[in-house]
Amino acid sequence: MTSTTLEPHFFRHESVRLVAALARVFGVQGLALAEDVAQEALARALEVWKVEGPPANPSGWLFATAKRLAIDALRRDRTARTYAPALARWLESEWTRSAELDAAFAPGALADDELRMMFTVCHPRLGEDAQVALVLQLCCGFSVPEIAAAFFASPAAIEKRLTRAKKTLAETRSLFELREADVVARLPSVHSAIYLLFNEGYHGASPESAVRDDLCGEALRLVSVLAEQPHAARPRTHALAALLFLHAARLPARVSPEGRLRSLFEQDRARWDAALVARGLAFLERSAEGEVVSEYHLEAAIAAQHATATSRAGTPWRAIVTLYDALYAMRPSPVVALSRAVAIAEVDGPARGLAELRAIEGRERLASYPFYEAALGELSLRAGEGDAARGHFERAASLARSDMELAFFRARVAACGRTGDDDGCAEPSQAARTIETSPVRTGRSRTLRSS
Amino acid sequence: MSQFVFLYRNGEKMSPETMQLQMGKWVAWLKALGEKGLLVSAGQPLERSGRLVSGAKRTVTDGLFTEAKDVIGGYSLVEARDLDHAVELSMGCPIYDVGGGVEIRPTLSM
DSSP: OOOOOOOTTHHHHHHHHHHHHHHHHHOGGGHHHHHHHHHHHHHHHHHHHHHHOOOSSHHHHHHHHHHHHHHHHHHSHHHHHHTHHHHHHHHSOHHHHHHHHHHHTOTTHHHHHHHHHHHHHSOTTSOHHHHHHHIIIIITOOOHHHHHHHHTOOHHHHHHHHHHHHHHHHHTOSOOOOOHHHHHHHHHHHHHHHHHHHHHHHHOSOTTOHHHHHHHHHHHHHHHHHHHSTTTOSHHHHHHHHHHHHHHHTHHHHBOTTSOBOOTTTSOGGGSOHHHHHHHHHHHHHHTSSSOOOHHHHHHHHHHHHHHOSSSTTSOHHHHHHHHHHHHHHSOOHHHHHHHHHHHHHHHOHHHHHHHHHTOTTGGGGTTOHHHHHHHHHHHHHTTOHHHHHHHHHHHHHHOSSHHHHHHHHHHHHHHTTTTOOSSTTOOHHHHHHHHHTTSOOSGGGGGOOO | OEEEEEEEEOOSOOOHHHHHHHHHHHHHHHHHHHHTTOEEEOOOBOOSEEEEEETTTTEEEEEEOTTOTTOEEEEEEEEESSHHHHHHHHTTOGGGGGTOEEEEEEOOOO
16 A cells, blocks of 8 residues: 555546546537546546555546546447547547547646636636536536535536536537637636635635635635636736735634634734735736736735734725725625725724715615625614614624524624623624625625626 | 455445545545454455356346446455444445445355
8 A cells, every 4th residue: 555645635626637638538518528537537546546545646547547438438439429520530540549638638738728628618608607607517626516515506406507508518619729819808707707716615605614615725726727827817817816815815714713703803813824915915916017907906905905904903994995986986886885884984983884884875785695784783883873783783693694604693783782891892893894705795795796 | 253245335426525535534444444453355446347147048248337326346355253243343434424335245154
């Protein structure tokens, strides 16, 4: 038995690489077959490695196995007929086939394969939900039940969404080619899918789920790959990367060691990931090359202000309000307005903040969003309106999407009973949580998007 | 002590994450059996395809068991005091976590 240990998520990441390489062999019509072959290669790995342990080069083992299985699949008549248009070139001659197969499985081809897949599934004919589901399956290696857990949907519904999306892709007849003009044209869709992927992980309905943490990690991985691609390495890509890295840096502090949700103000800033902050700031610097200021630039700039502030008092709230003004002008959504109102309260006091909250245009679309009620609660509490605050927190609790959120809002309800308590228990932690929440849209509030 | 064959019957299709988890558990479980001196042979994984030859006419049929739950995917040879002990030893087998099973068959000793 060898003593090779596998990286965390080795199987999942290899499945992505295998599917991407196999998609080159089977074409966009053969995505399901590519997935089957990848699954089979991984299943074989499990069977052999569970007895013998993984070999010295587990990735090489998998790719050799997948290649062999791909050739078997190509030899099966049934397969050739089903995928004939895409496969004709592979079947012309034995020699060509193996040379092209070698090319498809060459190590250098892999980064491009992954990117090709990312751009392929972000096809404009597909809706955003379909794109994100495909990204999760084909670019992140999650299974249908795992995706269903992340979306809070039934596996059957996800399966249907994926099947329909793949059918649409198959009609497009070809995989995306990484030509500069095409890359630039499709880049916004890819950005958007990665952004939503991160959101699902960051604000998803069940923060307890292990899959959710992985979603953020995947979004960071994909945006990093994107930033390495010459045609895709543009200011907007760097701004998105900055935004995601800066938010991810705060993830370790979002839940206390006892499993309690922590607002931005309650977070132990020492637990923020300094390495991720540094990478985020480096991306932010690179995003300044060029004249574009995108919404990602603004969101990243806000996240940078938070990430570099040493305390709540030391946070440049006025600058943050200005950034939110600019962001709102670009993306006038109620969620952005909510965050802006909370920042205004930090500068001009709770009464001003409450007035802003109550004047949000389209606030009826925040009706099922617990953090709108929670922000009203926090600012009411700070304005000395304990009873009103309690009502808001109770409504927030009734809208909670997870046990962790519920516990958090209940604690805020309890805090309302202790008005006059001056030890800081009634600090506006929820308002801060909203600040932290809002720059990135929540999974549910995707329907709130105005763009 | 007697020898028992553990026949592993496959469970549901696994996600890559689950596979990785399974692998770690299998390695640990087999290692623990080995350290107790109860693992005669860890066995070999079986291909899911093969041929079935049967009857006086030696009829040959193709056996392709892809994706089939309950198909035997491998075996081990284990030493145990009796059937109950063998059953107890199987309890830690990771295959149960993914809806699979272990068929425990005593070997006949002459």
